[in-house]
């Protein structure tokens with residue numbers, strides 16, 4: 304029990320990154336995949352903060368435990384910040400990474416490199432029974448490539464080009480991604496509050 308950190312997510316890519324960032328020191332990551340009887344939590348908020356709170360608070364009250372949730376997405380400047388909070392379902396309810404990437408590249412056809420700036424945003428909510436929810440945020444700046452490259456990571460990583468590395472987020476190791484990513488930065492902030500997790 305006390306050695307567990309519970310994340311309100313079903314996204315395997317996120318779960319792997321949380322494991323790398325938080326496991327060790329005797330801690331074990333649990334996710335919604337370990338609680339299959341819990342029904343889908345509807346993400347009907349209008350901001351990353353609202354959706355992160357909905358996921359974290361719903362699971363925290365069901366389990367009566369401290370829970371972390373991650374709401375994240377890709378903001379593309381040439382698309383006025385879309386897909387944003389709708390990143391997972393950009394191309395439809397089936398949440399297909401492949402279809403999302405195809406739709407994004409199609410919308411950006413003909414947009415020159417200098418105007419393809421984008422960022423990943425991650426808002427983490429930590430919900431504790433009978434306490435105020437706490438938030439941590441991280442951002443990861445990049446540009447949208449014209450074609451996918453690499454097979455690491457998940458989601459939009461194959462088209463998220465990191466100028467400082469000259470590679471996409473799917474062409475770097477998870478260690479390299481975690482060291483600079485939106486999720487990695489939010490967790491660095493969260494780790495300033497280790498006592499929340501008996502660490």
Ligand SMILES: O=P(O)(O)OP(=O)(O)OP(=O)(O)OC[C@H]1O[C@@H](n2cnc3c(O)ncnc32)[C@H](O)[C@@H]1O
Pocket residue numbers: 311312313314317346373374375376377390391403423456457458459460472484486
């Ligand atoms: O809600 P949970 O269960 O956590 O899983 P989800 O995949 O639906 O997660 P979100 O609602 O937060 O949507 C985030 C989407 O943004 C994209 N995304 C977020 N972080 C990413 C990353 O590190 N690399 C690539 N794509 C990312 C990806 O398409 C995700 O599905």
Ligand SMILES: [Mg+2]
Pocket residue numbers: 346391
């Ligand atoms: Mg989601």
